[in-house]
Amino acid sequence: MEIIIKLSQFLLSLSLLIILHELGHFIPAKLFKTRVEKFYLFFDVKYSLLKKKIGETEYGIGWLPLGGYVKISGMIDESMDKEQMVLPAKSWEFRSKPAWQRLIIMLGGVTVNFILAFIIYIGMAFTYGDSYLANADLKDGLLIENEVMIAAGFKTGDKILSIDDEKIKKFNTDMIMKIMMSKKVLIERNGIQKEIKMPIDFVDQLSKTDKKKPVISIRVPSTVSEVDPNSINKELKPKDVFISLNGQESRYLYEVEAILEKNKNKSITVTLIRNGEEKQIPIIVSNEGKIGVQFEFYKNKKQEFNFSESIFAGLQKGKEQLVSYGNQLKMIFSPETKLYKQVGGFAAIYKIFPSVWNWETFWSNTALLSIMLGVMNLLPIPALDGGHVMFLLYEIISGKKPSDKFLENAQIIGFVLLIALLLFANGNDIYKAFK
Incomplete structure (x- = not known):
């Protein structure tokens, strides 16, 4: 039953994100009178589970749950429809539209991803408020049992004051992530402030330790x-x-x-x-x-928000998560951090969902995944939205459109890169499962 609940949350979240992302391409394409031939949830390699043609567009569900797509007429994409591209361009094709319209169509998916994440965070702030422990209330400091934290210089009783010069007011899971991604942490020990420089491969070191020992926990008086x-x-x-x-x-x-x-x-x-x-x-x-x-345990503080307050709180939360994920991505591409070893695929995403249904956790995970999907799609890799955007910006700035042959070759190279990344990420999952 637990597997069914986790899988249901995983598939629902993924499906929601894919459909809305593709709608982000579909809607501006339609507004600019560009023909959309297919709109699919999941990939329909060889055959589809469901399909129905409405007007000029075939809507369907594929059998391979690795994403989804819209097939836009006259566009060099993953379908690699070369036969269509050798024919004279039609007025309703993507290639016939002005570069600025094509740019809007290509940016539509990631724009929806970011908007969706902020809307979810606003809704969560309004519905659930913010529950946290005030960092100032933790008079007895933290319990440090993790050997990597101890090796880095932390001790039981330390009070964390700031992380990368950001003053810490709330003790929550975000604080733990900030420590893991940080360069320096300011602590107070026996009334004296001390700065600890974090190891550049800190996360990699953590991955090799006993998972039962948390990065940090609270030192609770025995009352x-x-x-x-x-x-x-x-x-x-x-x-x-x-x-x-x-x-x-x-x-x-x-x-x-x-x-x-x-x-x-x-x-x-x-x-x-x-x-x-x-x-x-x-x-x-x-x-x-x-x-x-x-x-006795420390009691969480609960901050409630009215509608206008929830907008500010949700936007702030979305901004923090966007910046955090951007920083994580930079660290992944820095070999010295060894963070690339922690990159996960579909199994890693599946694991973030709990074994009991919890709407607050579901929406929190969906918002984070929406940000991740948006950022990843903006990477300047051919075959991703970011690759198309890169070539369109070149066209707008230079006034020269890359040739169809060049775009076809770039699409193939990008597709190979994506397959390699997919194999690497999911290979990491398999390796961790048998390690």
Whole structure:
């Protein structure tokens, strides 16, 4: 069932992005009276699952879920329809339209991707608000157990003040990503500020460590919030603050958990503070390493937005994600970062969706994927939108249109590059699965 839920989210998100991206090409093509022969979700190599012709356009669903396409008459694209190109140009063909119209048609897909991402972030801000931990509230700093973080110079108790000179106000998943992609982090340790320069291949080092140890986590004081009514340790009370267990320091939750794990089915002594007084109380640890209490965690702050506020918040979130992904892409193309090893294909995208249906997570992932799709399509690679845009800009600036033969060869080269990138990304997925 979990696989079905994950796969459903994956296919729904991918289908939505593909259809809207292709609509971004389709609509301006129609506005400029350019014939669109096909509009397909997924690729119809040899045959299609569904198809129906309406007017001059055949709409369908292919069997190969690697993307989608619109086939525009008189355009050198992945269809490589050379027979059409040797005939005299018709007024309704792409090649007959002014360069500025062709440029708008080619930019339509990525424009829709970026607009969609910003609309989703605006909608999420209005619907869900913003839930976060205030970084200033983390008085006891962070818990650092990851060996790569320790090697980089971090220690348990450190408080992060800024990342690449950006002051950190909120502790959330975005903060972890910022650390992973950063060049320097300013921390406070025992009241003294210190700058840590991050290793250039930090993400590659992380990939080789124990995945169970997070990059960072919060150091939570061991204060009891609730006692289970059925607990055998009825001497414990809410607001008790643990100091030690069996003589071992246990001021923080991670210390308590480690000691209890080692003392299953045993009777031990807890030293705690209650109402300002120190007390020692015998307790029994269950065979699961539990003592029948819940501990206090930091409470998330919730910021609500009205409609106008959500527009600003959504635009800001979209801008941050766009800049972040752009920086990641630059790092991927820098060999010294070794970030290219982490490039993933369809399996990596599939894994970002949870095994339970959650609309907030679904829309967040879809918005991010929309930004990724938009940025990737803008790369100046022939066969991608960015490649077509590159040649159109050359035509507009120089006044010279590249020959059909040149564009055909460029399309072939670009297609080969794309296949190579696709094989590399999905090959990485396979390698990681069997590593």
